[in-house]
Every structure is written in C-alpha cells, then in structure tokens.
Amino acid sequence: MAIEQTLVLIKPDGFKRGLTGLVIDRLDQAGLELIGAKMVGVTEKLAKEHYKDLADKPFFPNLIRYIRGEFHDLKANQVLALVYQGEGAIALTRKVAGATNPEQADPHSIRGSFGRVTTQGQFENVLHASGNAADAEREVKLWFKPEELVSAARAATNGKH
Ligand code: UDP
Ligand code: MG
Numbered sequence: 001m002a003i004e005q006t007l008v009l010i011k012p013d014g015f016k017r018g019l020t021g022l023v024i025d026r027l028d029q030a031g032l033e034l035i036g037a038k039m040v041g042v043t044e045k046l047a048k049e050h051y052k053d054l055a056d057k058p059f060f061p062n063l064i065r066y067i068r069g070e071f072h073d074l075k076a077n078q079v080l081a082l083v084y085q086g087e088g089a090i091a092l093t094r095k096v097a098g099a100t101n102p103e104q105a106d107p108h109s110i111r112g113s114f115g116r117v118t119t120q121g122q123f124e125n126v127l128h129a130s131g132n133a134a135d136a137e138r139e140v141k142l143w144f145k146p147e148e149l150v151s152a153a154r155a156a157t158n159g160k161h
Contacts, residue, residue: 004089005035005149007139009128010080012072019114020080023127026110027084030096035150036083040143041076042068049142053135062122071122081143090136093129100125 008027010020024034040046047064054060068077084093098109102125105112115125130136140149147154 001088003085003087004133004136005083005085005140006090006093006130006136007128007143008082008084008093008130009067009143010082011067011125011127012069012074012079013066013116013124014114014126015069015078015080016072016074017114017126019110019126022114023110024082026096027082027093030092032084032086032089032092034082035085036081036140036144036148038081038144038148039078040081041078043077044068046142050139059122062120066122066124067128071118071124083140083144083149090130090133094131097125097127097129 008023010023014020014023027034044064047067048055051060051063051067054063057063065071067079069075069079086092096110098105098111098115100111101117101123102111102115103117105115105125107113110127111125115123117123130139
C-alpha cells in the first residue's frame with residue numbers, strides 16, 4: 001500500500017466537548033504519523049471551498065454553519081487542522097473515525113462513541129477525515145502550505161545552519 005497523506009479536522013463539537021486529545025490519541029494508536037497541525041479560523045469562503053462537492057445538498061447551509069462553530073459558540077470559528085501520513089492513511093483514518101452518520105457508526109469508532117444526530121437532523125460527528133485520495137490531496141493543499149508540513153528533505157536542509 002502507498003504512503004498517503006490525509007486531512008483531519010477536529011470539528012467544533014469535538015473541540016467544545018474536549019475530545020481533541022482523544023482523537024489525536026486514537027490516531028496515534030493506529031500508527032499514523034502527525035506531520036502538520038494548526039488552529040484555523042474557518043472563513044465562510046474556506047468552509048464552502050472545503051465542502052464544495054456537497055453544495056447542492058439540503059444540509060449544506062447548516063454544514064457550513066456547523067464547521068464554522070456557529071452551533072457551538074466558537075467565536076473565532078476555530079478548528080484544529082491536522083495532517084496524518086502513513087501506509088493507507090486515508091482508509092485507516094476513516095476507519096478510526098467511523099461512518100458519517102454517528103447512529104450507524106461502529107460503536108468503537110470515534111463517531112460511534114461520541115457523535116450525535118441533532119434534533120434538526122445535523123450529524124455532529126467530532127472530526128472530518130478526507131474521503132478518498134483525490135479529496136485528501138485537494139484538502140491538504142487547501143488547508144496547509146507545503147512548508148507547514150514536516151518533511152525529511154527540509155529537516156536535512158535546516159540541519160545545515
Ligand atoms: N452531513 C450531515 N447530514 C448528512 C450527510 C452529511 O449533517 O446527511 C454532514 C456531516 O457532518 C458530514 C459532513 O456533512 O461529516 C460531510 O459529509 P460527507 O458525506 O462528506 O461525510 P464525511 O466524509 O464527513 O464522512
Ligand atoms: Mg466527505
């Protein structure tokens with residue numbers, strides 16, 4: 001299997017409910033390597049670009065509000081954005097995360113344990129994880145500059161001064 005990079009976001013419900021450490025721990029335990037991490041204030045533009053493939057879905061307007069922290073009183077619209085690397089990292093991260101609908105997710109997965117469906121029908125599912133190789137590549141580029149990711153090539157250069 002190929003070495004892949006994948007994007008994870010700790011969504012506002014995960015952040016507000018103190019699940020950041022748990023998500024990082026589960027991904028650590030799965031053997032994934034963390035190569036990028038930063039807090040990001042999610043603008044409407046970034047949210048819409050990130051979820052552009054879902055723009056025609058009925059839940060899209062509330063999804064944009066959700067990822068911007070409007071349902072969780074996050075006044076800086078912040079999420080924690082992470083990049084993980086490893087063999088088969090995309091599918092492995094999705095497995096640790098669990099199915100999109102928390103009610104259908106494996107109860108041992110993060111979403112199965114800690115996600116919920118709101119009375120309005122919104123899936124609050126703790127984290128985002130890239131869905132496939134094309135999405136992962138697009139999303140890592142959208143959220144991170146190349147120099148924000150750990151790279152062995154750059155570490156070698158830095159070591160010279
Ligand atoms: N979502 C929702 N209702 C739905 C489908 C999706 O609220 O019927 C939300 C949910 O938060 C999900 C996000 O929209 O994580 C993106 O949807 P996608 O189908 O890409 O699921 P994911 O890749 O996050 O598992
Ligand atoms: Mg998706």
